[in-house]
Amino acid sequence: xxxxxSTADASAVCAIYNRYVTDSIxxxxxxxxxxxxxxxxxxxxxxxxxWLVLERDGGVAGYAYAGPWKTxxxxxxxxESSIYLAPEQVRRGFGSVLYRxxxxxxxxxxxxCVIGGVALPNPASVxxxxxxxxxxxxxxxxxxxxxGRWIDVAYWQQLLV
Numbered sequence: 471x472x473x474x475x476s477t478a479d480a481s482a483v484c485a486i487y488n489r490y491v492t493d494s495i496x497x498x499x500x501x502x503x504x505x506x507x508x509x510x511x512x513x514x515x516x517x518x519x520x521w522l523v524l525e526r527d528g529g530v531a532g533y534a535y536a537g538p539w540k541t542x543x544x545x546x547x548x549x550e551s552s553i554y555l556a557p558e559q560v561r562r563g564f565g566s567v568l569y570r571x572x573x574x575x576x577x578x579x580x581x582x583c584v585i586g587g588v589a590l591p592n593p594a595s596v597x598x599x600x601x602x603x604x605x606x607x608x609x610x611x612x613x614x615x616x617x618g619r620w621i622d623v624a625y626w627q628q629l630l631v
Contacts, residue, residue, distance in 0.1 A: 472571050475521040475533060480509040482530035483523070486556050495589045495621050496554075498614045519549060520575040524559075524568050531559045534572045539585055547582040553598075565598050573602065577630045584630060589614060590622040599626040 475483070488502040503511075512535075515521045521535035532555035539548040553569055576584060586604055588595045600606075604626035612620035 471525045472522050472568060473525065475512055475516065475523045475535070477509045477512050479523055479530055479533070480505045480512055483512065483533055484508045486530065486532065486554050489557060490554060495614075495616050496592065496595075498589070498616055498621075500616065519579070520572060522568060522572055522575070524555070524564055526559065526564075531556050532564055532568055534568045536572065536576055536581070536584065539583075547580065548585065549576060549581055549583070550585045550587065551576075552586075560594065565594075566601060569598065569602055573628070573630065580631055582629060582631055584628045586626045586628075588624050588626070589616075590624055596624075596626075602628070604628045 484503055484505050487497070487508070490496045491499045491502050512521055515535050515537055519536045519538075522533060523530045524532040532553070534551065534553040536549035536551045539545050539550050551569070551572060553565060553572070555565055555568075573584065584604075586595075586599050588599065605628070606624055607627050608625040610623050613623055614621045
């Protein structure tokens with residue numbers, strides 16, 4: 471089941487996200503996010519944009535959301551998307567389903583452009599974006615650092631309306 475997130479999901483979202491923080495280059499955060507901080511992040515997003523959770527077996531198995539791309543008014547119809555699945559839920563098709571629902575919600579809000587950033591290498595995320603119709607538009611070399619090494623980041627975009 472996919473539903474809108476609430477601040478009550480902050481603990482479950484932290485459990486998923488913080489594994490990526492501590493064990494991967496997927497996010498450039500280096501310290502685990504606290505539940506109060508995640509509650510604040512969710513609250514800020516759901517005021518204007520969708521934050522979705524995927525429920526399986528009574529728990530949160532993944533989530534996807536969109537946030538503003540930039541703060542200038544001219545970017546108001548462009549968002550940046552993020553999706554995270556619990557590690558045991560990857561490669562089961564849930565990411566595609568969850569991302570498609572997010573894109574449908576964004577289209578209904580008349581969002582024009584969705585941008586997805588990917589820390590590289592991440593072949594699963596690249597494949598997901600391309601499967602869903604995103605086109606790669608940028609590749610920045612060594613613009614982030616984590617675990618003592620430089621990391622490339624690429625961006626994909628999809629025009630919705």
